[in-house]
Amino acid sequence: MRILIVEDERPLAEQLQRFFARKGFAVDIALTAGEGRYLGEEWPIDVAVVDLGLPDGSGLDLIRTWRAKNRAFPILILTARGRWQEKVEGLEAGADDYLVKPFHYEELWARINALIRRAAGQAHPIIRHGPIELDTVAQTVRLEGNPVELTAYEYKVLEYLMLHPGKVISKTELTEHLYAEDFERDSNVLEVFVGRLRKKLDPEGTLKPIETLRGRGYRWALAPS
Numbered sequence: 001m002r003i004l005i006v007e008d009e010r011p012l013a014e015q016l017q018r019f020f021a022r023k024g025f026a027v028d029i030a031l032t033a034g035e036g037r038y039l040g041e042e043w044p045i046d047v048a049v050v051d052l053g054l055p056d057g058s059g060l061d062l063i064r065t066w067r068a069k070n071r072a073f074p075i076l077i078l079t080a081r082g083r084w085q086e087k088v089e090g091l092e093a094g095a096d097d098y099l100v101k102p103f104h105y106e107e108l109w110a111r112i113n114a115l116i117r118r119a120a121g122q123a124h125p126i127i128r129h130g131p132i133e134l135d136t137v138a139q140t141v142r143l144e145g146n147p148v149e150l151t152a153y154e155y156k157v158l159e160y161l162m163l164h165p166g167k168v169i170s171k172t173e174l175t176e177h178l179y180a181e182d183f184e185r186d187s188n189v190l191e192v193f194v195g196r197l198r199k200k201l202d203p204e205g206t207l208k209p210i211e212t213l214r215g216r217g218y219r220w221a222l223a224p225s
Helices: 010-022 033-042 059-068 084-093 105-119 152-163 171-178 187-201
Strands: 002-006 026-030 047-050 075-079 097-100 126-129 132-135 140-143 146-148 210-213 217-220
Touching (some): 002 010, 010 026, 010 105, 033 047, 059 075, 075 084, 126 152, 152 171, 152 187, 171 187, 171 217
Antiparallel strands (some): 132 140, 140 146
């Protein structure tokens, strides 16, 4: 998943970057509204965290601009402004959630996780497709109740596919949602990850959860259960 942090306090922005990177996110940082506007419009963002007090403009105006351009990714406002009127204004501008500083990182993590799930039409943190169960909070996977050991990138590929069942996901889309901007991208690496996932999730070759569509990408073939 790709998260955009729009926060003008560099130390906090970098703390948030490290936190979400440890959670497996590709993280983009913007220290100004202008940078945030560009990244939010040009990059395939899955979720954004936005401060309201930015040096070159209002976080509210930034959110309104994104929404006016039909950028529909979920947005959480993270700000020191805690009056209820400001919360209402933020939500009416197009934000999906509002968290006041100082905050607990685990609460922020829970809220971001919930926003991503809801954007994918998934209300529960545990996603079940046939015998495969993915826990988006614990970031664990089970096959017929038994734990499956995945690497960090194998998990990220699986999570993205399971959050978009039935959708054809191109290698480019998958790469842009999984890797940081400066990561050296190689589509062959994705093929390796997908191959490993098939072996771990479908050792007998009977489930066939991941379809390859030549020249188009991949599709998660199992339906939610």
